[in-house]
Amino acid sequence: MTRLPQRRLIASALALLVSAAGHAGELPDCSRPLSLALHEHGLLYSRQSGEGIDRDIADELIRRSGCTINVTVLPRARIWQLIESGGLDFSLSGITSESRERFAAFAWYFSNKYYLLVRRDAGVQRVGDFTKNPDLRLGAIRSFRYSPTANRLVDSLDAEQRVSFASSLTPLYEILLANQVQGMIIEPFDYPALESSHIRTQTTILEFDDPPVPHGLIMSKRSLPPREQAKWRALVDDMRADGSIERIFEKYFKPELARAMTRF
Amino acid sequence: MTLPPKLKALLLPLCVGLLSLALTGWLWHHEQQTLDTNLRANFDFSVRQTTSRIEQRLAAYEQMLRGARGLFNASSNVTHADFQRYVDALTDGGDFAGLQIMVFSARQAGNPMTAPITYVAPSTPLNRKALSQNLYAEPVRRAAMLQARDSGTIAITPKVRLLMDDAQTLPGFAMFLAIYTHNHPVNSLAARQASLYGWVHVAFRLHDLMASLYGEGTPGIALRIYDGVRTDPEGLMFDSHPNTDKITPVHFEALEYISFPQHSWTLQILSTPEFEQRYSHDSAHIIAIAGSGVSLLLAVLTWQLATGRARAFARAQAMTRELRESEERMRHMAQHDPLTHLPNxxxxxxxxxxxxxxxxxxxxxxxxxxxxxxxxxxxxxxxxxxxxxxxxxxxxxxxxxxxxxxxxxxxxxxxxxxxxxxxxxxxxxxxxxxxxxxxxxxxxxxxxxxxxxxxxxxxxxxxxxxxxxxxxxxxxxxxxxxxxxxxxxxxxxxxx
Known part of the structure; x- marks a missing residue:
């Protein structure tokens, strides 16, 4: 190797470090109150207790940024509408899709897999069995997206009018137990609900054959310019790098699962 | 195996006719599917719109309560008159036209089982009767109040009879938001329980809520709202088309669930015949009829074209024969006596x-x-x-x-x-x-x-x-x- 390319390489690496440091050190613009919406979903946020992973992450973002962020609780479908219109700056634990990429930016902080929770009496041994039986209905949260295979399942059943939508998970468990639907898609945040004896004895869990899907801070492209998005992304990256995210997850999951979800 | 010529002549027109009919059938099927898809898309849109309008209305009620909380946060000494002025200001607009009553119940420091209604607005004779009533003593409302206290957010009761209503009136629901003591921390469950100052509470009837929704309802869509996840008659709180049961068959039906802490509402959304009349049209039938007619015409035209040469040839042969016979006849007439047919x-x-x-x-x-x-x-x-x-x-x-x-x-x-x-x-x-x-x-x-x-x-x-x-x-x-x-x-x- 000649000396010239070596110098260039070092210079490039330094420039990159300086740039990254600049973003990392620069706090987001707090000249106006910002808005962040949570949605009720298992361990992510519970209205009953007012606590959850997303609540903790929101608090940490508020603390680190020093910004005034008004936190509200909205249905997930409403959150995506507001993110698209620019009426809301942030939400948490969102996954991307082709349509969402047009109006939302993301800062990933964990990933997880999706599972199909089905009634034992539905006779479903594999995920594919669910589609084949026209008598089976799925419960889903309006506007939710999942892993590719789960998305295909929801979309194909919806085309056959075999999906009942709800604004959150709670009624889905109820209608699953009432046998009004025979399956629903769950994530690790929903594990505590599965510990209820009613659900545990009547259901079984099937895994979708998809890799874990990254989740993150959702930023409205309409309300936050790219430079601000980069600053918030750097803030989330810092939270991941110093272990803050993993510590928050450890409050709700066993350490191994928290590690698996936050180190991806 | 060789086909008889007549059958052979019919084969091509038959094939063209059948092909055209098959194409017509495919077009008809495609149009039917497109219509069904559009109908379904319109119904889905109506479902989302209906759900969203109700959620937005509930969010507006929540904002109203948050405004009241803001009033209490702004001042440590909110009087009954302040509270009434706030509610009067709200009802100046038409957005909360269905608001029956908004109350503030103060927590009694010495008696945790008591939360008498302290302020009432609007101050009507009927509403004033609610003053001093202890909502906390009623289990359904108490559960919602505790829920609101612990979460710091809105809590909604299941179907209840409003305080000022008699047994015959339509069902309603109550919304609670906890008010915390001025400048006290509320960032944990324990802190919220310790800082409770009281509750603001509004009560609505479902019919008033539905009447005050933004925008127009979707024509051809019937809506029923049930308390809980079951569509039992006992849980029915609102029915936009009380006679929908008599309208059969229902082409589309969707169940949507709006959830609140501890319970849910079920929105049963049905299409009525008006919905299909509005969004569907007769293009599939037009295609079927026009396509069948064109298929028949094509078959006839093909038969004409396919057999034209043979028919023209046969006609030419006949004409030649007639000409020859005529020529023979003329020659005979020129050379023979017409009576005896003897040479002339x-x-x-x-x-x-x-x-x-x-x-x-x-x-x-x-x-x-x-x-x-x-x-x-x-x-x-x-x-x-x-x-x-x-x-x-x-x-x-x-x-x-x-x-x-x-x-x-x-x-x-x-x-x-x-x-x-x-x-x-x-x-x-x-x-x-x-x-x-x-x-x-x-x-x-x-x-x-x-x-x-x-x-x-x-x-x-x-x-x-x-x-x-x-x-x-x-x-x-x-x-x-x-x-x-x-x-x-x-x-x-x-x-x-």
Missing amino acids: RALFSDRLQAALARARRDSAGAGLMFVDLDHFKPVNDAYGHAVGDHLLVAATKRMRDCLRESDTLARVGGDEFVVLLPHIDTRDDARLVAERIRTSLALPFLIDNHALAISASIGIGIFPEHGSDDVTLIKSADDAMYRAKDAGRDRLVFAD
Whole structure:
């Protein structure tokens, strides 16, 4: 190797470090109150207790940024509408899709897999069995997206009018137990609900054959310019790098699962 | 295996017709699917819109309570008058037109089981009756109040009877938001429980909520709202079309669930016949009818095109045949007598010349006879032309029977005939034939039940004895015939 390319390489690496440091050190613009919406979903946020992973992450973002962020609780479908219109700056634990990429930016902080929770009496041994039986209905949260295979399942059943939508998970468990639907898609945040004896004895869990899907801070492209998005992304990256995210997850999951979800 | 030509001619039109029908069927099916998809998309949109409008209305109620919380956060000493002014300001707009009552219940420090209504607004006589009532004592409302206290957010009761309503009135629900002591921390469950100051609470009837929704409802969509996840009649809180059960069949039905802490609402959304009339149209039927018609036309057109050449060829053949027959007929008419179909003078003249030329070449003999029917005119006059014509035909037959195939009998006048005998060796050959004719004609005829008697005067000329050419031979024979007439008829006379 000649000396010239070596110098260039070092210079490039330094420039990159300086740039990254600049973003990392620069706090987001707090000249106006910002808005962040949570949605009720298992361990992510519970209205009953007012606590959850997303609540903790929101608090940490508020603390680190020093910004005034008004936190509200909205249905997930409403959150995506507001993110698209620019009426809301942030939400948490969102996954991307082709349509969402047009109006939302993301800062990933964990990933997880999706599972199909089905009634034992539905006779479903594999995920594919669910589609084949026209008598089976799925419960889903309006506007939710999942892993590719789960998305295909929801979309194909919806085309056959075999999906009942709800604004959150709670009624889905109820209608699953009432046998009004025979399956629903769950994530690790929903594990505590599965510990209820009613659900545990009547259901079984099937895994979708998809890799874990990254989740993150959702930023409205309409309300936050790219430079601000980069600053918030750097803030989330810092939270991941110093272990803050993993510590928050450890409050709700066993350490191994928290590690698996936050180190991806 | 070969197909019969008729079936073969039908095969292509049949295939084209069937193909066109199949295409029509596919188009009809596609259009039907597109219509169904559009109908479904419109229904889905209506479902989302309906759900979203209700959620937005609930969010507006929540904002109203948050505004009240803001009032209490802004001042540590909010009076009943302040509270009423706040609610009056809200009801100035039409957004909360359905608001029946908004109350503030203060927490009693010494008695945790008591939360009497302290402030009421709007201050109507009916609402003022609610003052001092202890909502905390009622289990359903207490559960929502504790929920609101612990979460710091909105809590909604299941279906309840409003404080000011009697048992007959329509069901309603109550919304609670906890108010925390001014400047106290509320960032944990314990902190929220410790800082509780009281609750603000609004009560609505479902019908008032639905009446105050933004925007217009979707025509053709029926909505029922149930408390809980079951669509039991007991849980029914609102029904936009009370008689929808009688409207069958329902094409689309969707169940949507709006969740609150501890319980949910079920939105049952149904399409009514008006929905389908509004969004569907008859294009599929038009395609089916027009496509079937076009298929039939195409099949007929194909049959016309496929069989056109064969049909034109057959027509040309028929016309050629007719032309040929017509030509034959004209030629026959030009050369034959129309009554007896015997050669006329012109044809006879040709044959005579040909026979004389051949006889001249072969140095052979030929005979020519002029036959004039005797007493024919009286028959004609007595019985009419029709009987005369029948007699001529019958006489012709008899003369024909006396001749060889090679001999020529021709009619050259009304009752005058000539006979050409192209091959004779002696004048006796001609005499023999002439005598047979005379004898034959001398026998009576029965024509139209009339017994008729005629005879023949025959003049005979022999080539080359009585004439070396046709003109002289004809003149000789003709003269001989007149001499036979003059000699008393019914005889034969040779030329001089």
